[in-house]
Amino acid sequence: MAAVGLYNYWIVVFLMMAGFYIVIAHDNLVKKIVGLNIFQASVFVMYITFGKVQGGTAPIIADGVTTYSNPLPHVLILTAIVVGVATTALGLALVVRINEAYGTIEEDEIHDQDDDT
Amino acid sequence: MIEHLAALQVVIPLLCAPICMLVRYRDWAWIVALFGSWACLVISWLLLQQVIVGDPISYHMGNWAPPLGIEYRVDTVNAFVLLIVSAIGAVVTPYARESVRAEFGVNRVYLFYTSYMLCLCGLLGVTITGDAFNLFVFLEISSLSSYVLIAMGKDRRALTASYQYLVLGTIGATFIVIGIGLLYAETGTLNMEDLAKRLADQPLSRTVGAAFGFLVVGISLKLALFPLHLWLPNAYTYAPSVVSAFLAATATKVAVYVLLRFLFSIFNVKLSFGVMPLDTILLVLSVIAMFAASAVAIFQPDIKRMLAYSSVAQIGYMVLGISFANVNGIAAGIIHLFNHALMKGGMFLALGCVFYQIASVRLDDMAGLGKRMPWTMAAFVVGGLSLIGVPLTVGFVSKWYLVVGALDRGWWFAALLILLSSLLAVVYIWRVVEVAYLKPAPENAGDIEDAPPSMLIPTWILIGASVFFGINTDLTVGVAKQAAMQLLGAGG
Numbered sequence: 001m002a003a004v005g006l007y008n009y010w011i012v013v014f015l016m017m018a019g020f021y022i023v024i025a026h027d028n029l030v031k032k033i034v035g036l037n038i039f040q041a042s043v044f045v046m047y048i049t050f051g052k053v054q055g056g057t058a059p060i061i062a063d064g065v066t067t068y069s070n071p072l073p074h075v076l077i078l079t080a081i082v083v084g085v086a087t088t089a090l091g092l093a094l095v096v097r098i099n100e101a102y103g104t105i106e107e108d109e110i111h112d113q114d115d116d117t
Numbered sequence: 118m119i120e121h122l123a124a125l126q127v128v129i130p131l132l133c134a135p136i137c138m139l140v141r142y143r144d145w146a147w148i149v150a151l152f153g154s155w156a157c158l159v160i161s162w163l164l165l166q167q168v169i170v171g172d173p174i175s176y177h178m179g180n181w182a183p184p185l186g187i188e189y190r191v192d193t194v195n196a197f198v199l200l201i202v203s204a205i206g207a208v209v210t211p212y213a214r215e216s217v218r219a220e221f222g223v224n225r226v227y228l229f230y231t232s233y234m235l236c237l238c239g240l241l242g243v244t245i246t247g248d249a250f251n252l253f254v255f256l257e258i259s260s261l262s263s264y265v266l267i268a269m270g271k272d273r274r275a276l277t278a279s280y281q282y283l284v285l286g287t288i289g290a291t292f293i294v295i296g297i298g299l300l301y302a303e304t305g306t307l308n309m310e311d312l313a314k315r316l317a318d319q320p321l322s323r324t325v326g327a328a329f330g331f332l333v334v335g336i337s338l339k340l341a342l343f344p345l346h347l348w349l350p351n352a353y354t355y356a357p358s359v360v361s362a363f364l365a366a367t368a369t370k371v372a373v374y375v376l377l378r379f380l381f382s383i384f385n386v387k388l389s390f391g392v393m394p395l396d397t398i399l400l401v402l403s404v405i406a407m408f409a410a411s412a413v414a415i416f417q418p419d420i421k422r423m424l425a426y427s428s429v430a431q432i433g434y435m436v437l438g439i440s441f442a443n444v445n446g447i448a449a450g451i452i453h454l455f456n457h458a459l460m461k462g463g464m465f466l467a468l469g470c471v472f473y474q475i476a477s478v479r480l481d482d483m484a485g486l487g488k489r490m491p492w493t494m495a496a497f498v499v500g501g502l503s504l505i506g507v508p509l510t511v512g513f514v515s516k517w518y519l520v521v522g523a524l525d526r527g528w529w530f531a532a533l534l535i536l537l538s539s540l541l542a543v544v545y546i547w548r549v550v551e552v553a554y555l556k557p558a559p560e561n562a563g564d565i566e567d568a569p570p571s572m573l574i575p576t577w578i579l580i581g582a583s584v585f586f587g588i589n590t591d592l593t594v595g596v597a598k599q600a601a602m603q604l605l606g607a608g609g
Contacts, residue, residue, distance in 0.1 A: 023284060036287055043294055050302045073301070076250055080294060083257045087287050090261055094268060094280045101273035110277055 008049040015042035027107040029098065033091045040084045047073040047080070119163075123176035123189040126160045126199065126245055127255075129153055130238035134231050143226035147214050150230040154210040154237060157203035161241075165196040169596065175247070183247070184308035190247030194600040197451065198244045198374045201458050205366040205579075206237045208462070212575035213359045215568075216469050220271060220357045229269060233363070235262040240371045249297045249307045249383070252375065253290065256339070259371070260286045263364055267356040278351035285338060285348045292335030299328035300383075312383050321392050329393060332379050340372030342399075342436055343406035346429045353425035358469030361421060365428055366462030370454045373435050377447070380439070381604040390442045399440035404534055406433030411541035415548070421468055421478045423545055424461065427504065430538070431457045437531065438519055446522030447601035449515060452593050456503070456511035456583065463579030464500035467493050470568035470576060480548065485558025487550075490567045494553050496580045501546035503583045506539050510587040514594070 015038055022035025051073030059068040095105055102110050133153030137146040168174060173192035177183060191199070210233075217229050239259025246252050264286070268279035301307055303324045304315040316325065334345075341349040349369075353361045380389040390396045407430050414426035435457070438450030468478050470493040475482055487494045503510035516535055523532040567573065586593050 020288075023288065029280065032284055036284060039288070040291055043291055043298065046295070047298050050298070073298075076298075079250075079254060083254065083261075083290075086261055087257070087283065090264055091280065091283050091287075094264070094276055094283065097268070098273075098276045098280060101276055114274060114277070 008045065012042045012046045012049065015039075015045065029095045029105040029107065030092070033088060033095065036091070037084065037088055040080070040087075044077045044080060044084075047077045121176070122160050122164055123174055123191055123245060124178065126157060126164065126203075127189075127238055127242045129156050129160070130234045130241065134234035134238065137227055137230040137234055141227050143218070143223065144214075146227040146230040147210075147217075150213070150234055151210050153234055154203065154206040157237065157241065158200075158207040161196065161199040161203040164191050165193075165200050165596070167191075168193050168196045169599070184306050184311040187251050188247040188308055188310075189245050190310070191245060192600075193596060193603055194377065194451070195244045195374065197455070197596050197600055198371065199241060201370060201455050202237070202240050202244065202367045205363065205458055205462050208575045208578050209359060209363045209366075209466070212362075212466055212469070212572050215571050216359050216473060217357070219473055220359075221269060225269065229266070229357075232262040232265045232269075233360075235259075236266060236363075236368075240367050243371050244374055247309050249300065249309055249312065251307075253294055253297060256293065256375075257290055259368065260290060260339075263360075263368060266360040266364070267352050269360070270355040270357050272355045274351065275355035278348075278355045282348040282352045285345075289335045289338030289345075292331045292338070296328045296330075296332030296335060299324050299331065303328070309378070309383055313385070316383065316388070317385060321388065325388075326393075329384060329388070333376075333395065336372060336376045336379065340369050340376060340436075341429055341432055343402045343409065343429065343433065346406070346410070346432075349429060350422055350425040353428065353465075354419060354422040358465065358472050361425075362462050362465035362469060365424070365465050366458040369428065369432055370458055373432070373439075373450070373454055376436075377439060377450070377604060381447075386442055386605060396440045396442055399436050400528070400531065403433040403435075403437040403440060404531070404538075406430055407437070407534065407538040408541065411538055411545065414545045415541065417545075418480050419478060420471075420480055420483070420549060421465070423549075424464055424468065427542065427545065428457075428461060430542075431461065431504070434515065434519060434535070437535070438522055441522040441526045441528070441531075442605075443522060443525050444598065444601045444605060445518055445525050447604060448594070448597040449518035449522045451597040451600055452518055453515035455593050455597070456515045456586065459511060459579050459583040459586065460500045460503040463576055463583060464497055464504070466572070466576040466579060467497040467500065470572050471497075473568055473572065474565050480552055483549065483553050484556040485553070487554035489558060489565055492567045492573050493576070496573075496576045497553075498546075498550060499580050499584065501542075501549065503587065505542045505546060508587075509584065511583045511593075512587070514587055514590050518594070 019035045019039030023032050026032055051070040053069045056067040056069040057065055059071040099105050102113055130153045133149050136149050140146050168191055176189040178187040217226055236259050239255045242255030243252055264279050264283045268276055304312055306312055338345045353365055410426045410429035414423045417423040435450045435453050438446045472478050503512040506512040506516040519535050520532045
């Protein structure tokens with residue numbers, strides 16, 4: 001049952017596509033940011049999944065344990081999460097400013113206003 | 118001190134950023150930024166001198182030995198790119214003082230310098246690092262700060278442009294992380310040199326193939342290769358003048374460097390251009406970029422937007438050089454990277470001078486400007502000639518080596534297309550010349566002086582350099598050829 005064993009990767013692919021779809025398909029600027037978040041979260045899950053070693057435990061030295069999971073991808077993802085939070089914060093800040101300037105956060109309405117001027 | 122230069126290159130602007138934030142007063146923040154950018158220029162010059170004659174410098178961050186520790190690795194390729202980025206930074210900062218004061222609210226000036234220093238730090242970091250994940254982190258530092266810089270534009274469309282760039286840029290960066298993650302899963306290392314060794318030893322697996330695809334698409338988004346360039350025109354048009362000049366001259370160039378690094382140093386020529394048909398893909402896309410973007414540029418009423426589209430076309434030339442995958446082609450790509458930074462940076466700075474005086478960069482408003490602002494418009498015209506590729510300017514040198522590279526590869530039709538697409542540049546530059554010099558100024562236009570010297574001198578430094586390096590090609594061509602040979606040699 002190889003397909004079931006790759007359970008995590010199916011989740012990754014699903015989240016990635018769902019997030020990507022939201023970014024492309026939605027006109028609402030906040031929803032786009034949420035989609036972007038889901039998209040990034042899928043990558044986090046991917047890194048964490050391949051850091052897992054079968055039968056391995058948390059990488060803390062203990063008696064009678066010889067196999068440890070790889071902690072490096074986890075650390076990398078901590079950094080990536082920080083980057084993701086910064087991106088989200090900046091994106092939402094921009095949305096606030098756009099709302100102040102245009103009075104809307106729907107992309108098509110913003111385009112209409114820009115075309116008029 | 119001297120052995121820590123590689124670290125200082127990134128640490129100095131990184132420290133200048135919070136200092137700018139803390140001093141708050143606009144002129145002091147400017148002085149801090151001036152110090153930071155000039156220090157970077159000196160450091161990158163010293164680094165380049167070291168690597169031209171000697172071996173690549175390997176600096177171990179925190180004294181942790183690679184491949185586990187983070188390594189900063191300077192060879193001819195990135196030393197040259199470091200020099201380009203920091204030189205543009207050093208020229209733009211003095212210019213920024215007047216321009217930023219005019220275009221920003223007084224209270225926000227120090228925030229500009231803070232994000233500007235962060236952006237410089239990120240761009241230098243991307244270039245200098247020898248660690249794939251570290252590259253992503255620096256890429257995001259530079260991207261996030263450039264979103265902020267673009268959003269500082271006065272027009273409200275700057276906000277939507279910045280938002281659009283944020284969404285596309287994040288998708289690009291995430292693609293790059295996916296690619297790096299897949300490479301790590303396959304090889305168990307993040308150090309670039311180590312990655313290259315381990316990838317060379319094994320046959321192509323599906324994981325490496327997928328990583329390759331994700332990386333190429335992600336980087337192409339960042340460098341605005343033709344169908345992925347949609348964020349660029351708006352971002353450059355609505356950003357403040359200084360920001361357009363700085364980003365146009367550096368951000369996409371650094372992305373081109375990242376592409377070179379991944380295609381040749383980490384993967385190798387055999388994989389990038391043999392197993393994967395990337396040369397054909399890059400050739401087709403870059404040729405379309407050269408023609409489509411230049412054609413669109415012709416019809417732009419906004420000159421800043423015209424230059425932005427012209428940037429997309431010029432990026433096409435750089436990628437075209439890379440697609441030849443031979444020494445002359447890659448050298449041409451690297452030479453054009455340098456040359457385009459000079460001329461486009463100079464032209465955007467000239468437009469900044471125009472905006473400073475008449476508060477518009479639309480073609481209709483520029484009538485008669487050749488007489489009213491002679492120095493500024495002369496700079497613009499010389500930059501334009503260089504963009505076309507007239508002999509005695511840098512543009513000619515780039516195109517010469519591109520054509521030689523195309524002929525070396527046996528793609529004579531590509532050489533023909535390079536010449537043909539230059540004609541499009543003649544058309545869009547001529548439009549500006551015609552309006553600025555041949556049309557009379559509107560009667561109600563008051564007398565205006567030329568831009569202040571603190572803005573004109575930096576503009577002319579870049580434009581002057583673009584003539585100087587068009588005549589004296591020792592530095593650019595020599596270094597670029599050495600860099601191209603290193604890239605090809607490293608790939609075997």
